[in-house]
Amino acid sequence: MTYSFLRLAAEALRGQTGWTPAWRDPEPKAEYDALVVGGGGHGLATAYYLAREHGITNVAVLEKGWIGSGNAGRNTTIIRSNYLLPGNEAFYEHSMKLWEGLEQDLNYNAMVSQRGVLNLVNSDAARDAAARRGNAMRLHGVDAELLDADGVRAMVPYLDFDNARFPIKGGLLQRRGGTARHDAVVWGFARAADRRGVDIVQNCEVTGIRVSNGRVMGVETTRGFIGAGKVGLAVAGNSSRLAGMAGMRLPIESHVLQAFVSEAIKPLIDCVITFGAGHFYISQSDKGGLVFGGDIDGYNSYAQRGGLPLVEDVMEAFMALLPLAGRLRVLRSWGGIMDMSMDGSPIIDRSPIEGLYLNTGWCYGGFKATPASGWCFAWTMAKDEAHPLNAAMRLDRFASGALIDEKGAGPYPNKH
Amino acid sequence: MLLIPCPFCGPRPEIEFVYGGEAHIARPADPSALDDAAWAAFLHTRSNPRGRHAERWRHLHGCARFFNVVRDTVTDRFAEHEAGG
Ligand SMILES: Cc1cc2nc3c(=O)[nH]c(=O)nc-3n(C[C@H](O)[C@H](O)[C@H](O)COP(=O)(O)OP(=O)(O)OC[C@H]3O[C@@H](n4cnc5c(N)ncnc54)[C@H](O)[C@@H]3O)c2cc1C
Ligand SMILES: [Zn+2]
Numbered sequence: 001m002t003y004s005f006l007r008l009a010a011e012a013l014r015g016q017t018g019w020t021p022a023w024r025d026p027e028p029k030a031e032y033d034a035l036v037v038g039g040g041g042h043g044l045a046t047a048y049y050l051a052r053e054h055g056i057t058n059v060a061v062l063e064k065g066w067i068g069s070g071n072a073g074r075n076t077t078i079i080r081s082n083y084l085l086p087g088n089e090a091f092y093e094h095s096m097k098l099w100e101g102l103e104q105d106l107n108y109n110a111m112v113s114q115r116g117v118l119n120l121v122n123s124d125a126a127r128d129a130a131a132r133r134g135n136a137m138r139l140h141g142v143d144a145e146l147l148d149a150d151g152v153r154a155m156v157p158y159l160d161f162d163n164a165r166f167p168i169k170g171g172l173l174q175r176r177g178g179t180a181r182h183d184a185v186v187w188g189f190a191r192a193a194d195r196r197g198v199d200i201v202q203n204c205e206v207t208g209i210r211v212s213n214g215r216v217m218g219v220e221t222t223r224g225f226i227g228a229g230k231v232g233l234a235v236a237g238n239s240s241r242l243a244g245m246a247g248m249r250l251p252i253e254s255h256v257l258q259a260f261v262s263e264a265i266k267p268l269i270d271c272v273i274t275f276g277a278g279h280f281y282i283s284q285s286d287k288g289g290l291v292f293g294g295d296i297d298g299y300n301s302y303a304q305r306g307g308l309p310l311v312e313d314v315m316e317a318f319m320a321l322l323p324l325a326g327r328l329r330v331l332r333s334w335g336g337i338m339d340m341s342m343d344g345s346p347i348i349d350r351s352p353i354e355g356l357y358l359n360t361g362w363c364y365g366g367f368k369a370t371p372a373s374g375w376c377f378a379w380t381m382a383k384d385e386a387h388p389l390n391a392a393m394r395l396d397r398f399a400s401g402a403l404i405d406e407k408g409a410g411p412y413p414n415k416h
Numbered sequence: 417m418l419l420i421p422c423p424f425c426g427p428r429p430e431i432e433f434v435y436g437g438e439a440h441i442a443r444p445a446d447p448s449a450l451d452d453a454a455w456a457a458f459l460h461t462r463s464n465p466r467g468r469h470a471e472r473w474r475h476l477h478g479c480a481r482f483f484n485v486v487r488d489t490v491t492d493r494f495a496e497h498e499a500g501g
Contacts, residue, residue: 240464254464303490342460399453401452
């Protein structure tokens with residue numbers, strides 16, 4: 001069923017009785033041409049682009065819980081393409097371009113809102129770094145504007161500009177950045193993939209990967225063995241576990257990242273603001289809640305919940321930036337398990353096992369990457385080689401030394 | 417808040433500690449004898465288990481000493497101490 005204004009009007013007249021489920025709930029078949037493990041944004045986008053770009057429609061997405069129950073449904077929904085390094089920037093810009101056409105393409109309202117992403121600078125060194133990153137972006141044809149303090153003040157006058165410790169000296173603005181509704185992105189890709197014949201199989205946990213003579217044969221699941229010549233892993237924080245089922249060890253650690261939402265208030269923040277000095281980022285949802293977050297807790301975790309020290313840290317950053325936070329009540333907080341890579345950049349690549357592909361290492365920046373990640377992973381799975389956009393996101397870069405370390409933090413996953 | 421059992425000071429709040437990652441990863445005595453894959457494995461590859469994880473902590477804002485301990489990465493319960501190093 002295609003969604004349109006006409007359809008909406010017709011359904012209004014007949015009491016909303018004609019809507020059908022957005023995707024089927026099929027029994028898994030015994031065999032597929034390709035399997036994607038993980039029904040987050042990346043897995044669903046991969047299945048969609050396998051069908052749309054490569055005509056591979058005999059595909060299933062296997063999800064252990066419900067789709068979007070992982071990080072896809074837990075993130076702070078910021079989308080941007082303001083990266084510094086060549087191996088990253090073209091990829092994230094491709095993602096931004098896909099976001100720009102996504103809703104028409106999927107026939108689904110993902111609430112993509114290009115409200116602008118403003119990275120504040122609080123020191124001369126931070127301004128130099130922002131100028132350098134902005135120039136790198138512009139060399140890639142991406143929009144970037146360096147604002148001085150007055151420019152920032154004109155946009156967001158309610159910040160604590162003259163904070164003694166972190167005075168606001170300017171900002172790097174990407175106007176095309178913004179937010180998207182995370183659940184709708186999941187549902188939109190699921191529905192669009194389903195319409196092209198992809199089976200979305202929920203409550204189906206992969207418990208083993210069958211490999212024979214160095215080739216993948218399929219996966220063991222809680223709903224039985226499912227055969228496939230190609231298996232793509234897009235399981236975010238569970239990547240080490242799934243790779244372990246095929247005997248591989250990864251340059252990945254799983255860490256918990258928390259996020260928060262306040263009670264709803266009147267429209268206040270009409271862009272995304274990030275505060276590098278305290279590592280804090282904030283936007284306002286259409287329902288009025290302020291959505292914000294900070295650092296990871298910093299130790300290996302699969303718990304999907306974080307601790308209070310980090311809560312305090314985030315609230316301190318919030319108060320330092322926006323003293324009005326002191327009058328706000330926090331409504332909810334939650335955690336998700338991030339696949340932190342050793343250089344802070346992702347891996348979209350083949351694996352040493354034939355027919356088994358890896359999509360991991362998203363750290364806390366994978367939501368913005370959802371369309372391009374699916375697009376590139378589908379390409380890699382279909383053609384058995386990387387697209388130029390993900391050519392640098394190789395697994396073997398950790399041995400070759402061709403790391404993509406945006407922060408220059410070294411092999412410490414809790415520092416990226 | 418993790419209550420981390422320092423073997424020298426007893427249980428202390430998490431904010432006094434710095435995390436040191438997976439335990440028992442010793443720097444190879446002769447790095448130049450390793451090939452790239454072995455060096456990458458030392459530097460970048462981790463076990464990252466869901467469950468019991470042998471890890472290093474440093475009680476920086478206390479006795480400042482390093483120690484190893486086993487923690488469950490799902491329940492956050494600490495199990496036993498191991499010899500430091
Ligand atoms: C609090 C928080 C804030 C964030 N903020 C941002 C942000 O503002 N901007 C941004 O770009 N990124 C952000 N991220 C990161 C982003 O959410 C992730 O990088 C991205 O969602 C990961 O890809 P995914 O959607 O495919 O992952 P997930 O949604 O986690 O998908 C993985 C799926 O695999 C399933 N799975 C795992 N094991 C198995 C198994 N054995 N069998 C079958 N299925 C399995 C899981 O149930 C899960 O549904 C944030 C993350 C968190 C947690
Ligand atoms: Zn101590």
